[in-house]
Amino acid sequence: MNKVSLLIVLSVLVAPTVFANKTATQATATAKNENMIRVISRPEIMGLWGMQLPNNNTCIEYYNFKGGNELVVNSGKEWSTGIYEYQPAPDNTMSRLPVMAMQIKYDNDEIDCSGLQQDQSGEVSQFFVKWNNPNSISFCGTATGEQCVVDLHRVLP
Known part of the structure; x- marks a missing residue:
């Protein structure tokens, strides 16, 4: 070979x-x-939350706290998008409530569940988050959980 x-x-x-x-x-x-x-890890607030308005049992206002601190709000024909920042309680004992800040970047200026038509673009709001249970929260005006103006119930995790 x-x-x-x-x-x-x-x-x-x-x-x-x-x-x-x-x-x-x-x-x-x-x-x-x-x-x-x-x-x-993700903030405990993330997910889809709904709010039933007291004077309108047929319309639910939805708050979708998404990843990347993105926020989508739907109320009736109104759609809004924006950003949010959630700061959990520093000591996990809830002696100091978590804080939520939201800024609406875009609003389609349609009628919402309350019957109002108002462009909320640019609006910034800040609340203290009172956890009633893992599926129910309230947005409150004070760090002690008083003057609560909004009650949200978890729809989806």
Whole structure:
């Protein structure tokens, strides 16, 4: 057998082993990535919340606190988008209530659940968040949880 033929035969025999090792290494790396667990913390306020207005039982005002501090509000025909900042209680004992600030960036200026038509673009509001239970919160005017103006109930986590 000449040298060229011998090299061809050896190449044919060795090549599958080299490529198999490369494939096995890639499969191991892929398996490790698939078994990784990512833990993502998110503010407890995140999710869809609804508010039933006392004078209108047929219309619910929805507040969707999304990731990235994005906010979407729907009330009747009115749609608003904006941003929010939620600061949880510093000591987790609720001796000091969490604080919520919201700024409306866009409002479509349609009629809301209360029957009013008002462009709220640019409005900023700040409330203390009183947790009545894990599925019910109130927006209050004082750090002690008094002068509450809005009651929201969790619709979706």
